Amino acid sequence: MKTAYEILDELDNWFMEADLNQATQLWAILTALRGPDQPGLESLKTTTTAVIRAKALPKTFKYSHLTTAANSNYRLTIQKAIDSIITPTVPQTHFTAHALWALEFLTGRAT
16 A cells, blocks of 8 residues: 555646646645635535535545535535535635535536
């Protein structure tokens, strides 16, 4: 099994060789995996980050603490995640931009 440092080296090399569109897509997904830290946006962790993690890393998502909360409240979908971000009550932040890009890329909606 490769170490975390070996995987990081592989990612670094991949980013250097990938075309800009592919690199942008993967970067958006990676940066949206953590979720927002801003007070008042905690619910976005369930409605967006859980979906992104489930779609990007489906094998490991089942071990996430988000799995139970997300699945017990509603069926996770990309569209529900997008709808939860694009509302007047959610401030548009650096995180929401990355989350929207990641969700679009994960569904193939981005051009």
